[in-house]
Amino acid sequence: MLFFSYFKDLVGQEVTVELKNDLAIRGTLHSVDQYLNIKLENTRVVDQDKFPHMLSVRNCFIRGSVVRYVQLPPDGVDVDLLHDAARREARGG
């Protein structure tokens, strides 16, 4: 549940979600659930040529299983803290 807790703390921040089909969507993280399904608001598409239909979309729900990366704001990440927490979780199970 580590990343679920982590993303919950990021709610309200700007993120870019890159899907496995290469679509990248930037927006404000509205909410996240235990499956890391993501709801974004104020979305804009990074590559508008490939998915022109996304231009008119402002809020969306992204299935957690299709996310490749979530790009985080650099000052929204405490890398050391996250590293330690991930290590603890991997050990503790």
Added chain:
Amino acid sequence: MVVGGLREFALRRSGDGSPALDESNGEELMHVQPSVAVALGSRSVESPGTLYITSRKLIWLSDVDVAKGYAVDFLSISLHAVSRDPQTYSSPCIYTQIEVVEDDEDDTESAGVLELSKIREMRLVPSDATQLDTLFDVFCECAELNPEPVEEEEEEESGHNWVFSADQMVVGGGGEEDAEWQISQSPTSVIGHSNGGDESIAQPMLELRINDQRFDDAEEMVHESETKDH
């Protein structure tokens, strides 16, 4: 069982024409939206029809052609959103992306079913645009009801294959866990020993024997979370 993607669906109950569900497996109807048109990929819009949203999948049935209908599992719906810009599409609609399983074989010669399974985008256009937010919320609920199925072996404590402990890889020194270097100081394995000459200058080099299996080549993929650089 067809895995993934959009497919034809025409199983209707004889009474009210609603879709036949897999109730024995717990599938239930969540929402019915009459008067909905559907646009698959870049195809033209098809209407009139009725949208049935079940706990497992989304079904659109034509109101005029009993043989025509489409279904897609929520497991395959990557993304859904409300789309309202009239310049992008003439009517407000629910925009969805469908995850398509790439086939190695090129079966595009076969018409019908296989073409449907390649559809990546689907728009659902209710004649009542005030229902869009409700539909969006129902889609969210149903997506949450359909998480990725977890295989049994992943439940084992030791079965997880991710590498993200510093015990499994050394990153930047490893902090308080210094690598245990095993330095062999046996004179018989000294290398760089000069042949004759001035031995006071040539310091014998120690051969490092690293037997720690932590330094073996990794057999599994390293989690990519650290590699993206923006």
